Amino acid sequence: MSLKAAVQISRRISDIGREGWEACAANPDYRGNPFVAFDFLDIAEAAGCAVERAGWGPQHLSVEDASGTVAAVMPLYLKSHSQGEYVFDHAWADAYERAGGRYYPKLISAAPFTPVTGPRMLVRPDVDREAAWRILLGGALAVCERYDASSLHVNFPTHDEWSWIGGQGISLRQGQQYHWVNAGYSSFEDFLGALSSGRRKTIRRERRDAQAEVEILALTGAEITEDHWDAFFAFYMDTGSRKWGRPYLNRLFFSLLGERMADRVLLVMARRDGRWIAGALNLIGEDCLYGRNWGCVEDVPFLHFELCYYQAIEWAIGRGLARVEAGAQGQHKIARGYLPAPVYSAHYIADPRLRAPVEDFLERERAAVNDEMEWLADEYSPFRQE
Known part of the structure; x- marks a missing residue:
């Protein structure tokens, strides 16, 4: 299925429409994630929670196939703060400001107010996934440049998306949550x-x-x-x-x-x-x-x-x-059967002066997070040792 190279930007998800969005969100690879459903994202906008005046300015991306039908979408927001994200970049913002820069606005692809892993580049099942990802990511970077935004952040993507984005030269971050597995x-x-x-x-x-x-x-x-x-x-x-x-x-x-x-x-x-x-x-x-x-x-x-x-x-x-994901933070969850599980984010910093130190920090942080996850699982797991 051939795709148009240009992306379209919508200031409301309703401008893309339920049918087009759900054709992408219903991809069976996503296992029915409710936080990228049209209704959830539209509710956040209709209620006035994820809109410009709340610091979440929708800039949703869509890609059409040759027939003009929506083939891929990406939830995207222009943000004036770092609240409601659960991937913390306040120290980066402070460093950016101290260096004389302007950290806000920034762009973020995420489900608003939701620290749940899920697809961020949603592709219709009959469409070439990598081709669509390439167009969507290129479109997001173009929006970043258009608004002179300091950065583009993709929060809680799937592992496949995270790995692929890293292959495009964008910095990778890893965190941890606590999940119960059936x-x-x-x-x-x-x-x-x-x-x-x-x-x-x-x-x-x-x-x-x-x-x-x-x-x-x-x-x-x-x-x-x-x-x-x-x-x-x-x-x-x-x-x-x-x-x-x-x-x-x-x-x-x-x-x-x-x-x-x-x-x-x-x-x-x-x-x-x-x-x-x-x-x-x-x-x-x-x-x-x-x-x-x-x-x-x-x-x-x-x-x-x-x-x-x-x-x-x-x-x-x-x-x-198959599992219960109980949200962000809380080591007390381990004793209740919720064990450490990795979560991911990816970060493009427009200014190369900050990009290098952020990349160095993230490399060291990833190693520390992996070590902590292993230690917590070994030391505090409530499960019987075989």
Whole structure:
């Protein structure tokens, strides 16, 4: 399938259109990743969360085939800050400014506010992948030059994309998260059987204490109502205000998510005496459950672990999902069965004076991250040693 060499830039994903975007996002290689679905990205824009005034100016790229049909797309944003990314470049921004440069605006290809690995250069299944990638990456670099942006960042791409981008001379970064992997477990008790006896006892006690005085519901699809979203938004705002100081999502975002993607949402809610007190939001992929946000208005021992980790594992086992990705950071997840897993990003720095020191830093950082992952898995794994 021949492609047009030029890319088109759209200031809203709706300008590309659902049909064209989904033809690329539905590629079976992507395993139904919900964060690159048309609806998720469009909801972020329609709610006013990923738009220019919020510092996320859409510059989405699309490539057409010879017939004029969308063949490949790339989510792309012109950013005026580094918030909501989960790949931290604040030190680079400081160094750029101290050297007399201007770090913002910068370009980023990512799913907004989402530290989840997924495709960033989405290609229709019948299209030559590398040819499309080459056009999309070239287009992104051209947009970077057009806006005199300091840099182009591709956050949480797939490993294949990451490796290929590195082959184009762009600097590579590696980080780590904590993921639970389903080893064919038939039940939560079966999973516990794979753990050391000490960890089994601890998890059983944590679950017993968390569930002692609360009712827990795992809701999806039409079971989720605006009442649930009202309660969850209060939890989200409380957590965001305490942890980050500036929550990224607004109330409309959650209503639109429930309206347009309810079948891809798992909302785990806890209530006491008829009052909602805590909740955890997950999105459902074809082979993965993605933990996203958590919050509470009452402190209950171990309820965070129950709603975010144990309920997610139990739900994933029940539906035969391959893994649970529980979000960024948190070594405490290891003791609950979530082991270190690599995540990736790629970074083009326009100014060669900063490019060289960044490349040197990233090379040393990659080695340190790999060493830490091996050490954590060896020293703290809760699984029985064979």
